[in-house]
Amino acid sequence: MCRLMGFASKNSSSFPKILGDNLDNFLELSLQHPDGWGYSHIDSTSQSASKFREPIPALKSNHLREQIQTDTDGALLHFRWASKGLDIKESNTHPFTYNDITFIHNGSFAPFDVLEPYIADKYKKLFEGETDSERYFYYLLTEIDKHGFLAGIKSALTFIKAEISHSSANMMMMNPHYFVTACRYNQDRIPAAFAGDQDYYELKYKKTTDGIVVASSGWDQGDWTLIPNDSLLVFDRNDQSLSSEQIR
Secondary structure, eight states, X not given: OEEEEEEEEEEEEOHHHHHGXXXXXXXXXXXXXXXXXXXXXXXXXXXXXXXXXXXXXXXXXXSHHHHHTOOEEEEEEEEEOOOTTOOOSGGGSSOEEETTEEEEEESOBSSTTTTGGGSOHHHHTTOOSOOHHHHHHHHHHHHHHHHOHHHHHHHHHHHHHHHOOBSBOEEEEEOSSEEEEEEOXXXXXXXXXXXXXXXXXXXXXXXXXXXXXXXXXXXXXXXXXEEOSSEEEEEETXXXXXXEEEOO
């Protein structure tokens, strides 16, 4: 299981600029989710997403501060807690990227390759690691190819909710036009280590002066707004509009 954070804004910014000293509270979560960390960014004018990944705890990295201080108008940050049986290595570390799309996930699918039959052959050739998260990403891309970016994400989440065994399909996905957060989890499948944290899978967001920041629970989120389970939060990076839609 993992911790997620992402932001998108009209003007270039960074996680430290948006959150200030409160960012340190979120970074502390990497000590409970120590099996790798990664950062990606995709500007609204970019044609490709950039990523940096290490299979070590974020707070033990010499590169963390440098990466998260990157000036950009859209970025994702991920702390990994590896699912049982999946190796701790760079290729299993989030984010995953493809051209101008970047993605992070919190949760697990059972078995880890349950989505593989539904992934287009062109994406199966790109597998680098063994995680269910990477396969989730390429399944989303398969549906996006069929239906378009937003419609493909909705189609994928509807199918997963109805047909696929999972603890959580919580994810963040970003391209130059949209920042999408999916909140889809099973409350009865919170990891035993966090059984006392009934908000473990919750995602919340906060509007900034010119955009939005979204993050997992476990730290001081004060007046942030809860994203309901079984919903998609869509931030349009072009007109800065925010909308929400139920996953049916």
